[in-house]
Amino acid sequence: MKIGLIYTSTTPELIGLVEEEVKKQVGEAELYSLQDPSILAETREAGYVTPGAAARLVAMYMKAVCEGCDAILNLCSSVGEAADSVQTTAAYIGVPIVRVDEEMCREAVRRGKRIGVMATLPTTLEPTRNTIRRMSRECGRAVELTDCLVEGAFGLNQEEFRQRMAESAGTIADSVDVIVFAQGSMAYCEQYISDLYQKTVLSSPRFGAAELRKALRKKGVLQ
Numbered sequence: 001m002k003i004g005l006i007y008t009s010t011t012p013e014l015i016g017l018v019e020e021e022v023k024k025q026v027g028e029a030e031l032y033s034l035q036d037p038s039i040l041a042e043t044r045e046a047g048y049v050t051p052g053a054a055a056r057l058v059a060m061y062m063k064a065v066c067e068g069c070d071a072i073l074n075l076c077s078s079v080g081e082a083a084d085s086v087q088t089t090a091a092y093i094g095v096p097i098v099r100v101d102e103e104m105c106r107e108a109v110r111r112g113k114r115i116g117v118m119a120t121l122p123t124t125l126e127p128t129r130n131t132i133r134r135m136s137r138e139c140g141r142a143v144e145l146t147d148c149l150v151e152g153a154f155g156l157n158q159e160e161f162r163q164r165m166a167e168s169a170g171t172i173a174d175s176v177d178v179i180v181f182a183q184g185s186m187a188y189c190e191q192y193i194s195d196l197y198q199k200t201v202l203s204s205p206r207f208g209a210a211e212l213r214k215a216l217r218k219k220g221v222l223q
Helices: 012-026 037-046 051-066 077-085 087-093 102-111 122-139 158-170 184-197 204-219
Strands: 002-007 030-035 071-074 097-099 114-119 144-149 178-181 200-202
Touching: 002 012, 002 051, 012 030, 012 184, 012 204, 030 051, 037 051, 037 077, 051 071, 051 077, 071 077, 071 204, 077 087, 077 097, 077 122, 097 204, 102 122, 102 178, 102 200, 102 204, 114 122, 114 158, 122 144, 144 158, 158 184, 178 184, 184 200, 184 204
Parallel strands: 002 030, 002 071, 071 097, 114 144, 114 178, 178 200
Antiparallel strands: none
């Protein structure tokens, strides 16, 4: 069994956590990672997923397919809607493309009406908000969304990042029921923020890995 992991930005924390969660869910598998930081850089600069960035992302999906991957896990929420756009193709070629954040957004809707969305990049907020709204329609539950942009956190070391996250989460904690981390790279702060503010905090890698397992079972390559 071979899993394609598609990154547009990486940190050692994110890679380690994703690989740990995937192995926990699917057992022994070959992990085939592809990275193209220019996709996120171009998206950040333009403020949206440009045609060129989307094309390079899709090319990574197709490379993973050509390399024999049984399923693909898309690990960037900023380009999540680009992943949505190729689901018909994924179904046709028989290689599911799983969004790391979709089930997390569904779980947030199940957990509470007032949802805070934390991100270090503005380009990640809107795709995550859109996914939560789509999940709210599917679940038949109205939600209220509160944005929390963690200014200046992108690229900080782990301790500085944790502190910046705590400060930013404190600005919304009293007004929300659930806090969603829009970026997988935030995941190592999940328990810390939850304990600090006594709130439900959700991050995407564990949800994405669980959905990957479901996709592989549905395909019949995993028992």
